[in-house]
Amino acid sequence: MVNAYPYFSYNAATLNYAVFHPNAGVYDPATKINYTSMFDAQMDAIYMAMKRLWYGDGVEIAVGEAGWPTKAEAGQVGVGLEEARDFNAGMIRVCSVGKGTPMMPGRRLKTCVFSVFDENQKPGSVAERNFGIFNTDFTPKYDPGLLRQGSVSYATTPLSLIFVCLVDS
Template identity: 55%
Template sequence: MAFLVILSSLLSLLHLSTSATALSIGVNYGTLADNLPPPSQVASFLKQYTNIDRIKLFNVDPTILRAFANTNIAVTVTVGNGDIPALARLPAAQSWITTNISPFYPATNISYIAVGNEIIATADKNLIAHLLPAMRTLQNALKLAGMTNVRVSTPHSLGILSSSEPPSSGRFRRGYDRVIFAPMLDFHRKTKTPFMINPYPYFGFSEKTLNYALFKPNPGIFDAATGHNYTNMFDAQLDAIYSAMKRLGYGDVELLVAETGWPSLGDANQPAVNMENAISYNGNLIRHVNSGKGTPLMPGRKFETYIFALFNENLKPGSTAERNFGLFKPDLTPVYDVGVMRAEATGRASIALEKGGESGWRKSRGSHLLRTFFAFVFIVLPLF
């Protein structure tokens, strides 16, 4: 009987090793670097060797959009902040769609148009005033062009909240709640599009709450109003946004995590910025959002999530940490392993690309399976 149990377990392991991990995740594909591989190589790498099934761009780079054609990897493109006022007029929105979407869609699976990035945080009254009108006209332009599968949204920082602790107290900033966010959430409800947010525990932790931010064991933070004990800051930030939305009557609108992450290298005055903490945050984040567990206030909900970022970008301004958010180095080797590589791909994918692509990789993969099988035959079987 014990033999049969072990044999069954081995067969299960062999099955798992021959199939891609069930996890899926999105990444922000930034390009502020002078050493990145060509987009065609990036697209091939992501499709063949990772579980990354969606990317988010900070522009509408035609070279990247062409490279991702026929990969079925979902792509989010971003309207430049400065283009927003003009796009509040339908002819301009139609022209933008004709130039930036029509030549590539549907061969390239463009799933979202993000209208600007963290516009409320800019405090630019002109941009803020034109944001929702531009979202509406772009949605209308897509409908007129027959592109009903492309959805429109805009990412927000957590600075849109005036209160977030405890999560049940979450509310939008006074003056913006009814004038900006209520009509915007109404737009999302009517168009069945998600409210995009950029939660970053990395920017919100203190020395006392580091483990809480990293999904590491901690006593948690209790919300007396709901009776929920929060053991990670990510859930708390999402529930604070949810509380603000529900307060306006829009708790049913979908949430999408457009950016979140943790850098793997920082300056001397950033002791919490290191490889171990990046692995803890991003690895636990991926497992958490893919679990379908949801949050205390949104149980059972699964949030489409985009990690920042795909690559370390050597031309980003600011601290060392800003240039070290990437999951991958420019040579396509992982900075660290958080489970986004397909089975057996870690450390070998870039070599396989250079030495014969997918066929070369399959030979390596097959060799591993044979070694596992013979180890069972010659080591385990003699024990019975």
């Protein structure tokens, strides 16, 4: 189980690459693959490290947590509701449709989105406290493509149902 956070590696020049927006990609001369997703590149780097340690396909890789903050320090480029939605929706799409990554084609990765709620008491930067998909009253801050519209009341949806949606990829 790994925690994958393209957020901690991006900069203004690599933002589109990090949040699954269209981009020219980053060419890896070792594999000769042009990655258009930092998440895919991170997952493949983990896979190749495991392979070099002779684990190969014998160990399933799962994403213990990954996400993108909705708020950060004033003026920080690339942090907001849109970027959080696009990153999480892109990651869910990559992990759940069975396409896999360039080095792990056809693989579905079990994934946990970080986080259901913000952690306003957590020490550290503003971003560290603002990864939540929901407000404390269960209203969504944004929809990463998991929420049912219509008859479901977010305020009365059991939290276990929300967790199942996030984990069951």
